[in-house]
Amino acid sequence: MEEGSLHTDGNAIAGMLQEVFVAEITAAGRICQSCGLDSQIGAHRHYAGAGHVLRCPGCGNVAAVIAVLPDRNVISLHGTWSLARTSE
Amino acid sequence: MEGTAVLGRLAWREATILAIRQETPDVKTLVLDVPGWPGHAAGQHVDIRLTAEDGYQAQRSYSIASAPDSPDFELTVERIDDGEVSPYLTDDAVPGDGFELRGPIGGYFVWRPGGAEPLLLVGGGSGVVPLMAMLRHRRDTGDETDARLLLSERTLEDVIYRAELEELAAGSVRVGITLTRAEAPPGWEGWTRRIDRDMLTEVGPDPALRPRAYVCGPTPFVEEAARLLVELGHEPARVHTERFGPTGG
Numbered sequence: 255m256e257e258g259s260l261h262t263d264g265n266a267i268a269g270m271l272q273e274v275f276v277a278e279i280t281a282a283g284r285i286c287q288s289c290g291l292d293s294q295i296g297a298h299r300h301y302a303g304a305g306h307v308l309r310c311p312g313c314g315n316v317a318a319v320i321a322v323l324p325d326r327n328v329i330s331l332h333g334t335w336s337l338a339r340t341s342e
Numbered sequence: 343m344e345g346t347a348v349l350g351r352l353a354w355r356e357a358t359i360l361a362i363r364q365e366t367p368d369v370k371t372l373v374l375d376v377p378g379w380p381g382h383a384a385g386q387h388v389d390i391r392l393t394a395e396d397g398y399q400a401q402r403s404y405s406i407a408s409a410p411d412s413p414d415f416e417l418t419v420e421r422i423d424d425g426e427v428s429p430y431l432t433d434d435a436v437p438g439d440g441f442e443l444r445g446p447i448g449g450y451f452v453w454r455p456g457g458a459e460p461l462l463l464v465g466g467g468s469g470v471v472p473l474m475a476m477l478r479h480r481r482d483t484g485d486e487t488d489a490r491l492l493l494s495e496r497t498l499e500d501v502i503y504r505a506e507l508e509e510l511a512a513g514s515v516r517v518g519i520t521l522t523r524a525e526a527p528p529g530w531e532g533w534t535r536r537i538d539r540d541m542l543t544e545v546g547p548d549p550a551l552r553p554r555a556y557v558c559g560p561t562p563f564v565e566e567a568a569r570l571l572v573e574l575g576h577e578p579a580r581v582h583t584e585r586f587g588p589t590g591g
Contacts, residue, residue: 261561262585266403268448269389272352281449296450297583 264296267306270320271295274329275337282337288315295335354391355379357443359435360414365502369468370432371407371418376443379415382406384479385452385472385556385584388417388445392427400426405471405558405584406446409478418502420468451556451584455485459554459580460547463491464537464567466559470502472584473558477510488553490516492545494537494563497524518545537563539570549575554582561585 264271264280271279280296291312298308298317306320310333321328361373384406391401402425408416421432435441453461453476461480463473470493480489491510495501498521511517520533520541533541547553555576557567564585571581 260588262587263583265387265448265451265584266587268387268450269352269403269444272447276351278447278449281452293579294450296448 261299261301261309263300263311264294264298264308266300266302267308267320268296270306270322270327274320274327277337279337282335284310284317284336285334286310286312286315286317287333289313352389352444352447353378354442354444356440357390358440359437361437362435365418366500368421368432368500369418369502370421371416372431372435373414373416374443376415380446382410382446383449383452383454384410384475386446386448387472388443388447390417390427390431391442391444392430393442402427403447406475407471409475409482411482412478418468418471418474451558451582453479453554453556455480455483455487457487457554460488460551461490462545462547462553462555462571462576463489464493464542464555464557464559464571465491466494466537466563466567467496467500468502469557469559469563469584469586471558473556474503474506476556477515480515481510481513486514488547488551489514490518490545490547490553492518492520492537492541494520494522494559497521498527498530516545537567537570539574542567542570542574549577552577552580554580556582556584558584559586561587 268280282295283292285292289312293311297311301307305322308318316332319330355376358375359372360375363371365371387403387405389403393399404417407418408414419428419431422428465473507517522536526534557564564583568581568583572578
């Protein structure tokens with residue numbers, strides 16, 4: 255299998271992210287601390303293993319690590335995340 | 343959206359299959375009843391969870407195929423041979439059966455009518471499903487956005503929604519189909535090769551018109567299509583991607 259076919263993207267864990275943030279987060283933007291790229295969370299690469307890793311689509315720098323534990327999900331964030339919510 | 347008191351919190355709901363439609367040899371559409379469904383936007387997906395008698399759970403994501411205003415709520419599911427969820431949904435499930443479902447999920451791979459930018463949809467295999475929700479939404483709302491679809495499939499009989507795509511193509515949607523694993527069927531006027539620059543240029547629209555592009559399919563397909571679009575001058579931030587991985591499930 256090609257290495258390039260192993261990942262999906264932020265859309266694939268949108269449900270889990272919504273559990274963690276209690277909000278839709280894949281349309282949120284993130285500025286990578288490594289390469290400076292501003293991209294939406296849904297566009298980030300997603301790698302699944304023991305947990306989940308989101309990486310910058312530009313340089314591959316880690317954007318988030320999510321540990322899935324029996325009773326909770328623990329997420330650590332890297333770079334600058336910004337979530338804009340339309341006011342009602 | 344309704345239910346602002348629980349905005350953002352995803353609840354598992356009981357879905358019941360009302361009807362099943364065979365789309366292609368490997369693909370079926372499930373018409374579902376989901377009590378309390380809050381509505382969705384074109385391009386969103388749901389998570390489905392199956393629980394075995396011993397408590398083992400398997401969960402997968404499926405794109406919503408139906409348009410937001412459609413009276414029928416539909417998912418289209420491709421059978422993956424070694425999948426944990428799709429073989430149940432496509433082989434075993436019958437009308438009246440149920441499973442757990444949560445959604446709608448996602449906000450990045452979403453299209454809403456009324457924008458000034460042309461719409462460019464590029465799908466590989468069952469990646470056409472969320473794109474079809476967008477085209478159905480455009481049709482149902484009378485939206486006049488310039489819309490193009492490039493679809494890559496293995497063979498003609500694998501093309502999902504073929505009759506409906508022909509109707510859309512006879513209307514105002516420019517539809518191009520390429521068959522990657524087949525001898526051209528008699529009378530075939532589409533392409534018979536992997537997606538490339540010339541194909542994307544012919545489907546259009548001109549990158550200078552700053553179209554919103556949505557690319558969905560297996561990861562290698564999406565990587566290649568997105569790379570070609572950026573090479574052709576499309577703005578990376580306007581190329582929205584959704585990858586299924588090497589297989590679905």
